[in-house]
Amino acid sequence: MRQIPVDTSAAIVMVAKTPQPKVKDRRTGEIAMDIESGSKLMTVDVMFAANEEVEILSITVPEPGISGELAMGTPVALTGLIARPWENDFNGQKRHGIAFRAVAVTSLAGVGAGADAGPKAA
Numbered sequence: 001m002r003q004i005p006v007d008t009s010a011a012i013v014m015v016a017k018t019p020q021p022k023v024k025d026r027r028t029g030e031i032a033m034d035i036e037s038g039s040k041l042m043t044v045d046v047m048f049a050a051n052e053e054v055e056i057l058s059i060t061v062p063e064p065g066i067s068g069e070l071a072m073g074t075p076v077a078l079t080g081l082i083a084r085p086w087e088n089d090f091n092g093q094k095r096h097g098i099a100f101r102a103v104a105v106t107s108l109a110g111v112g113a114g115a116d117a118g119p120k121a122a
Helices: none
Strands: 012-021 023-025 041-050 053-062 076-079 082-090 093-101 104-107
Touching: 012 076, 041 076, 053 104
Parallel strands: 053 093
Antiparallel strands: 012 041, 041 053, 076 104, 082 093
């Protein structure tokens, strides 16, 4: 299956919905697992802003790749983001879309000016 690398260098990316386990089968509640590592897969919805457009993307990431506090509005970095086109037949209807997957989603909260200033006196 074709994988297309996604350049995030010119984008602003923030958490839109906190990480949730990726459900493989909604009827049974079975959680999806990463074939390579055996880790539980998570879904993180992010606001992806680039080229004066904003979209909400659902990113699949192995659980060990989630680092930092990923609350709504937290700026994040997406490592190894790829887009993968998909198509299937469901009840006689053709469906298609793009699935996004990353190696890691890392919080950028506290990164930047004054981040290592240490605790403030009360």
